[in-house]
Amino acid sequence: MFDLDERIRDWRATMLASMGDQAETVDELEGHLREEIQRLKRAGRPPEEAFVAAVARLGDCGELAAEFRKVPTLGPLSWRPAQVLLAVCGLLTLVLAGYVVKEVWQGKVSLLLASHVFAVTVGYSVVFAVGALAVWSLVARVALGWNDVRSAALRATMRSWTIVGLALTTIGIVLGAVWARGHLGRFWGWDVKESAALAVLAWNVVVLALVSRRRADPRLAMLIGLAGNVVVTLCWFGPNLVHSGLHAYGGVSWTPLVGFVAIQGLLVLLALAPPGLLRRVKGC
Amino acid sequence: MYIAGMKLNKDLVAASAAPLVLSILEKGESYGYALIQRVRDLSGGEIEWTDGMLYPVLHRLEDQGLIESRWRAAENGRRRKYYAIKGQGRKSLQAQREQWLAVHLTLAKLWGV
Numbered sequence: 001m002f003d004l005d006e007r008i009r010d011w012r013a014t015m016l017a018s019m020g021d022q023a024e025t026v027d028e029l030e031g032h033l034r035e036e037i038q039r040l041k042r043a044g045r046p047p048e049e050a051f052v053a054a055v056a057r058l059g060d061c062g063e064l065a066a067e068f069r070k071v072p073t074l075g076p077l078s079w080r081p082a083q084v085l086l087a088v089c090g091l092l093t094l095v096l097a098g099y100v101v102k103e104v105w106q107g108k109v110s111l112l113l114a115s116h117v118f119a120v121t122v123g124y125s126v127v128f129a130v131g132a133l134a135v136w137s138l139v140a141r142v143a144l145g146w147n148d149v150r151s152a153a154l155r156a157t158m159r160s161w162t163i164v165g166l167a168l169t170t171i172g173i174v175l176g177a178v179w180a181r182g183h184l185g186r187f188w189g190w191d192v193k194e195s196a197a198l199a200v201l202a203w204n205v206v207v208l209a210l211v212s213r214r215r216a217d218p219r220l221a222m223l224i225g226l227a228g229n230v231v232v233t234l235c236w237f238g239p240n241l242v243h244s245g246l247h248a249y250g251g252v253s254w255t256p257l258v259g260f261v262a263i264q265g266l267l268v269l270l271a272l273a274p275p276g277l278l279r280r281v282k283g284c
Numbered sequence: 285m286y287i288a289g290m291k292l293n294k295d296l297v298a299a300s301a302a303p304l305v306l307s308i309l310e311k312g313e314s315y316g317y318a319l320i321q322r323v324r325d326l327s328g329g330e331i332e333w334t335d336g337m338l339y340p341v342l343h344r345l346e347d348q349g350l351i352e353s354r355w356r357a358a359e360n361g362r363r364r365k366y367y368a369i370k371g372q373g374r375k376s377l378q379a380q381r382e383q384w385l386a387v388h389l390t391l392a393k394l395w396g397v
Contacts, residue, residue: 025343028316028365029336031358035317036335038360059336067340072347145354149347276354 002048008033011055018065022148025068033058074153075160081136082157089129093122112179119172124200126165127232130158130207131264134225138270141222145276151218158211158221166204173197196235203231219271226264233260292331301333301341303384306369306377309351313368316342342367350376 008030015026033054040050058064076082100114109117137154140146176194177187188194207228211221237257308314308322319342320335345351350373358364369377 025339027363028339031362031364032317032320032335032339034360034362057335059334063334064336064339067337068343071340071343145352147346147353149343 002051004037004047004051007051008037011061014061015064018061019068020065022068022152024148024151029058029064071149073156074149076153076157079150079153079157081133081140082153085129085132085136089125092125096121110179112175112182116172116175116179119168119175120197121172123165123168123170123172124232124236126161126168127200127204127228130161130165131225131229131232133157133161134222134228135267137222137225138219138267141219141275142270142273143276143278146218151221154218154221155211158225159208162204162207162211166201166208169197169201169204173201192239196239200232200235203228203235223268223271226267229264230261233257297331297333300331300384301338302345303377303380304331305338305341305345306350306373306380309367309369310374310377313366315364315366319367345373348376349373 011033012026012030015029016023019026036054036057037047037050040053041047045053076086096118100109100118103109104111104114133154137146137150140150173194176197180189181187207224210224213220234257241254241257304323305319308319314322316338317335320333320338323331323333342351342353346353346367349370351367351369353365353367355363355365
């Protein structure tokens, strides 16, 4: 017995396998397929014939996927929001580098310790940059709408930036351990901030695994970015509040930290709004 | 004007896809399936696209900033992606219109039609 819905589901699964992370595009093609099937059925064709004819008209899955791959995609260096953030982060990194070089030059801090601080600071900041991109994406999705091109650009950018963050954090941790061996007589002491650095490292690995998943809801990448803001905030500034161990400096108040985390929680609500909501409201 | 059953050259079909889509959208927003039907009706069946090949064209035009899209609920209860031309798209269409007309007029003179 011919089951039209089952055959359409099989077709959809084949298309998704060919198209990768373009679920929205497959939705569009499926809509087209269904309309063509309905037209052929209204013209008197039996469901099975209508399905076969409609699929043939739509085109071979592999050829279609190949055509879509030719459509230019946006990446970390070509996506405008990523370009802007990269420019801002690049500028801040240069300022930090200048400050660190000055401190080393003036003999206030050793090159080893300065390199550790620089690597960890930039490594952690990359997670914040990913978070900033996620916030932009959540807002843009509600204000302008969202599509597969932006989803792919967001995932590609998050992947490449997270790799950089992971590398820098790892280098920073290793440099810190070498410094600790020379000055404290041990590589690792499970200090609060040292342990938090491991948590940031682990978080980067989790992010890489999650954003590499194809066909995931685009909002997942955005929420991961927000979660990264919380993780790094707690791991970077939280230990300063503990006032113990090697990195017990600061006297930072809890309020800004809690406030920042609360804002991330509110931003999660944007993920629940339908895409293009503000555009539709303006058009009413 | 057209010989029945004539197949258009693939390159010609590909080159004409963007101006055809932009010209139809200039009249009002539409969606993929309706665009295919409109082209088929206007050409009397002479321009036959592999239906799916329209969508990379639409995505490319959107990526270039010439058209924009939004999902809306359709009469059948499913959601449907509608496309509309943007200001930049109208400017591009005007430029393409001039180019195609220049080619058409030159060939018409050469062929005495």
